[in-house]
Amino acid sequence: xxxxxxxxxxxxxxxxxxxxxxxxxxxxxxxxxxxxxxxxxxxxxxxxxxxxxxxxxxxxxxxxxxxxxxxxxxxxxxxxxxxxxxxxxxxxxxxxxxxxxxxxxxxxxxxxxxxxxxxxxxxxxxxxxxxxxxxxxxxxxxxxxxxxxxxxxxxxxxxxxxxxxxxxxxxxxxxxxxxxxxxxxxxxxxxxxxxxxxxxxxxxxxxxxxxxxxxxxxxxxxxxxxxxxxxxxxxxxxxxxxxxxxxxxxxxxxxxxxxxxxxxxxxxxxxxxxxxxxxxxxxxxxxxxxxxxxxxxxxxxxxxxxxxxxxxxxxxxxxxxxxxxxxxxxxxxxxxxxxxxxxxxxxxxxxxxxxxxxxxxxxxxxxxxxxxx
Amino acid sequence: xxxxxxxxxxxxxxxxxxxxxxxxxxxxxxxxxxxxxxxxxxxxxxxxxxxxxxxxxxxxxxxxxxxxxxxxxxxxxxxxxxxxxxxxxxxxxxxxxxxxxxxxxxxxxxxxxxxxxxxxxxxxxxxxxxxxxxxxxxxxxxxxxxxxxxxxxxxxxxxxxxxxxxxxxxxxxxxxxxxxxxxxxxxxxxxxxxxxxxxxxxxxxxxxxxxxxxxxxxxxxxxxxxxxxxxxxxxxxxxxxxxxxxxxxxxxxxxxxxxxxxxxxxxxxxxxxxxxxxxxxxxxxxxxxxxxxxxxxxxxxxxxxxxxxxxxxxx
Numbered sequence: 001x002x003x004x005x006x007x008x009x010x011x012x013x014x015x016x017x018x019x020x021x022x023x024x025x026x027x028x029x030x031x032x033x034x035x036x037x038x039x040x041x042x043x044x045x046x047x048x049x050x051x052x053x054x055x056x057x058x059x060x061x062x063x064x065x066x067x068x069x070x071x072x073x074x075x076x077x078x079x080x081x082x083x084x085x086x087x088x089x090x091x092x093x094x095x096x097x098x099x100x101x102x103x104x105x106x107x108x109x110x111x112x113x114x115x116x117x118x119x120x121x122x123x124x125x126x127x128x129x130x131x132x133x134x135x136x137x138x139x140x141x142x143x144x145x146x147x148x149x150x151x152x153x154x155x156x157x158x159x160x161x162x163x164x165x166x167x168x169x170x171x172x173x174x175x176x177x178x179x180x181x182x183x184x185x186x187x188x189x190x191x192x193x194x195x196x197x198x199x200x201x202x203x204x205x206x207x208x209x210x211x212x213x214x215x216x217x218x219x220x221x222x223x224x225x226x227x228x229x230x231x232x233x234x235x236x237x238x239x240x241x242x243x244x245x246x247x248x249x250x251x252x253x254x255x256x257x258x259x260x261x262x263x264x265x266x267x268x269x270x271x272x273x274x275x276x277x278x279x280x281x282x283x284x285x286x287x288x289x290x291x292x293x294x295x296x297x298x299x300x301x302x303x304x305x306x307x308x309x310x311x312x313x314x315x316x317x318x319x320x321x322x323x324x325x326x327x328x329x330x331x332x333x334x335x336x337x338x339x340x341x342x343x344x345x346x347x348x349x350x351x352x353x354x355x356x357x358x359x360x361x362x363x364x365x366x367x368x369x370x371x372x373x
Numbered sequence: 374x375x376x377x378x379x380x381x382x383x384x385x386x387x388x389x390x391x392x393x394x395x396x397x398x399x400x401x402x403x404x405x406x407x408x409x410x411x412x413x414x415x416x417x418x419x420x421x422x423x424x425x426x427x428x429x430x431x432x433x434x435x436x437x438x439x440x441x442x443x444x445x446x447x448x449x450x451x452x453x454x455x456x457x458x459x460x461x462x463x464x465x466x467x468x469x470x471x472x473x474x475x476x477x478x479x480x481x482x483x484x485x486x487x488x489x490x491x492x493x494x495x496x497x498x499x500x501x502x503x504x505x506x507x508x509x510x511x512x513x514x515x516x517x518x519x520x521x522x523x524x525x526x527x528x529x530x531x532x533x534x535x536x537x538x539x540x541x542x543x544x545x546x547x548x549x550x551x552x553x554x555x556x557x558x559x560x561x562x563x564x565x566x567x568x569x570x571x572x573x574x575x576x577x578x579x580x581x582x583x584x585x586x587x588x589x590x591x592x593x594x595x596x597x598x599x600x601x602x603x604x605x606x607x608x609x610x611x612x613x614x615x616x617x618x619x620x621x622x623x624x625x626x627x628x629x630x631x632x633x634x635x636x637x638x639x640x641x642x643x644x645x646x647x648x649x650x651x652x653x654x655x656x657x658x659x660x661x662x663x664x665x666x667x668x669x670x671x672x673x674x675x676x677x678x679x680x681x682x683x684x685x686x687x688x
Contacts, residue, residue: 010473014459014466021461021502208457212518215421215451216474217443370442 007218011226015200019230029196030238033188037242040184041177041250048134050078054098056089057082061109067120070146071102076138089123099125100135112150170255170338177250182333183306185242186326189265190272190300193235197276198289200227206285220365228273228361235269236262246337256336260343264336267353268329274360275325281368300326328353374399374526374557375420379429382415389415391580392429397559397573399525402552404571405561406673412580413561414454417528420559421451433526447475450524454531456515460504464495464514467503468521475522489517492547509540516547526557533562545570565670576673579684583676592667597675601641602626604667608634609652609660618655619648627674636671 019026053071057064071077080098083089089101101123111118122139126132152158171178204210213223243261246252254261275296283289300306303313303321310321321327328349335341343350375397382390390412397403407413418424420431422442431438433445458467468489472482490496493513498506503514512532519527529548533541545567548558552572560571568574568588575585584591591597598604609615616635620628624643629636639648645662652660667675 006476007474009478010470013473014462014470017466017470018459018461207460208453208455209459211423211453212451212457213474214423215446215449216471217446217476218474 004219005222005225007216008222008226011218011223012229015226015230019234026234029192029234030241033192033238033242034245036188036191037181037184037245038249040188041181041246048131048138049075051076051100051131051135052080052098053077053100053102054081054083054089054092055079056084056086056101056103058106059104059108060106063109063112064104067104067108067146068102070142071139074138074142076135077102093123093125096125099131100139115154175251178252178338179334180307181246181250181252182337183304183330185239185246186268186304186330186333187297187301187306188242189235189239189269190326191297192238193231193269193272194276194279194293194296195290196231196234197227197273198279198283198293199286200231201277201280202283202286202289214370220368220370224277224361224365224368227277228270231273231276232266232269235273236266239265239269252337254337255340256342260341261333261336263343264329264332264350264353267350267357268325268332271325271353271357271360274357274364278360278364278367281364296324300324303327304330306330325353325356328356374434375403375559376432377416377420377429378431380416380419380426380431381428382412382419382424383427388580390419390426390577393577393582394429395575395582395585397557399557400552400555401572402548402558402560402570404568404574405559405577406563406568406574407561407577411577413577414530416577417451417530417559417561421449421528422446447522448525450519450522450527452515452519452527452529452532454534456511458503458511458515458518461502463500463502464506465499467514467518471518471521477521485521489520492520493517508536509543512536512540512544516544524556526559527551529558529560531561531563533564533567541567565668565673568669574669576676578677578680583680584672588669591669591672594672594676596679597667597672599626599638602638603641604665604671605637605639605648605662606631606634606665607637607648607660607662609657611655611657614655615652615657615660618651618657622647622651629674631668636665636668638671 055068057068068079072079077100081092083092083101086103089098089103092098093101101121103121103123105119105121108118108120120143122136124132124135124139148160152160168174201210204213243254247254276293279292279296280289283292299320302308303310303317304324304326305321306326310318310327313321332346332349332353335346375395377396378394380390380393381388393412393416395403405413405416415424419426420433420438422438422445425439434448436445436448438445459470462470468486469482472478472485477485490499493516495510495513495517498510503511506514516529516532532544536544541564548560549570552558560567562568571588573586574588574591576583584594607615607619612630612633612635616628616630619625619635619637622639622643624640626638626640628638648662649660652658
């Protein structure tokens with residue numbers, strides 16, 4: 001009679017019916033994450049390609065045109081216009097018509113053939129630091145290779161004194177989606193599930209049905225578990241859909257085991273849902289629940305390593321990140337999806353996630369008052 | 374069956390319920406009356422174990438509702454003011470849910486379900502969502518849900534607010550059946566005719582229980598029938614102008630419209646001849662005047678007035 005999960009099956013029965021009966025809520029739980037995922041996946045692409053470039057070629061020789069050609073061949077630059085004076089070039093860049101300006105002075109070929117220092121000026125719009133950095137590296141690499149080629153021709157050497165042979169592991173094409181999409185899944189799952197459970201108890205409080213539950217012999221464990229499990233099922237289905245989109249639409253293959261990924265995702269969802277429930281034991285109305293969820297969602301976007309690497313953060317933000325389940329999940333997901341890591345190799349992460357989930361769930365049961373007022 | 378002793382609830386500096394004591398016998402219908410905000414719902418919530426009393430005690434069937442709230446949960450049913458149902462669930466699903474919540478399953482659940490449907494005549498609406506039911510049917514469903522575990526005590530917080538008269542009558546018929554079966558009922562209401570049907574009535578005003586007893590006993594109270602006065606019922610055409618005429622007579626304690634007639638509380642010195650001559654002066658020549666007993670409404674009006682003058686004289 002007084003087992004600790006009294007009323008659990010009743011709540012489970014009710015929650016499934018309520019959730020499935022209300023396609024509107026279900027739609028708003030499932031649809032925005034899909035859109036966010038697709039939007040984020042495409043937008044968060046910092047592969048710098050085809051930057052608009054204006055050329056001021058004051059030399060007008062075969063060599064100068066060849067140099068421009070070398071720049072274009074890197075795929076980083078795309079010539080969108082030609083300027084006739086430095087002022088015109090500066091104007092085009094200020095207007096944002098071009099992000100890069102290449103100026104080749106008229107003595108370029110002459111100096112080159114005379115063995116003197118031939119100068120080329122490259123102007124880069126630094127408004128966006130990522131793009132500027134990438135353009136800078138490419139421009140330096142192009143001119144360095146040309147210089148080395150010229151020097152080798154002059155000295156008669158045919159091979160480089162030192163040759164570096166880099167090999168990029170795990171994401172050989174260095175595509176951004178491989179880095180971002182697993183993180184996007186972590187963030188998107190958090191938004192959908194935390195909101196959903198944060199709302200669920202609050203809605204009962206507002207409608208007065210909570211009062212009815214409190215006069216029944218329902219136990220706290222039964223209530224919380226009954227509320228959590230339906231959303232765990234829905235969340236898992238949603239995660240499966242997101243992983244499918246990841247591999248089909250964004251061509252990010254899952255290198256590691258699907259089972260490991262499922263386990264990690266399930267534990268992560270449990271922690272998020274418990275967090276949502278914890279918020280809903282405190283919030284008095286849906287507005288408060290919404291604001292409380294935002295308090296946890298914003299740091300997860302910034303400090304979890306989803307966009308910005310945690311290693312370069314000031315120490316305080318690194319610690320903020322260390323408190324968030326999303327941080328551990330994103331590291332786990334990237335390891336499994338991209339590097340084929342096993343759960344054993346990420347044991348500590350898993351243990352922390354399990355610990356967070358159990359602590360949050362225990363806390364929400366403990367904090368839930370069966371009295372009013 | 375229900376016993377409160379000096380039950381008190383304070384919310385911060387505000388005393389919502391102030392030393393309320395009463396007891397209700399098994400199988401009786403206790404009518405709990407009082408203006409909105411006087412503390413009725415707070416008393417119910419303390420009796421159901423939803424609120425912790427600040428001081429005083431409440432017992433149901435001898436069990437302390439604050440200290441052993443888990444034990445009383447299976448004894449009581451509670452139908453709150455808003456008929457808290459799940460609007461997106463059907464009638465069938467709501468009942469199934471509450472049945473499971475109280476630990477019923479399988480054949481026991483199905484047979485109880487059948488009984489409740491029969492009792493409340495809900496069968497035509499089984500697949501309708503609770504949110505789409507009219508007030509009267511919502512109330513029946515809420516009642517069926519609160520009865521699922523055969524409670525010994527049923528609390529109904531304004532069960533007939535916003536319900537049509539036919540549904541109201543049918544609900545009361547049901548309540549009498551339950552009481553006859555030995556269930557104890559605790560009902561809050563604003564309707565005097567409902568109060569008249571209760572075996573016991575309590576009246577709470579500004580957090581204090583002003584009076585408690587059988588309706589007929591309350592009508593005999595000295596406050597209601599001051600010495601040297603009598604109650605009269607005056608029936609005549611143009612009752613409204615009659616009211617204007619007699620209201621300010623010397624010795625008229627109170628005069629109120631009651632349907633087509635007037636209820637008067639007058640000093641014995643104010644005789645019938647004086648009344649008739651006053652009415653004639655207002656152009657009313659035929660009137661039926663006879664002694665009458667106070668209604669429950671008269672009782673509560675008198676009690677409220679005496680309590681307010683008492684409070685006013687104290688400050």
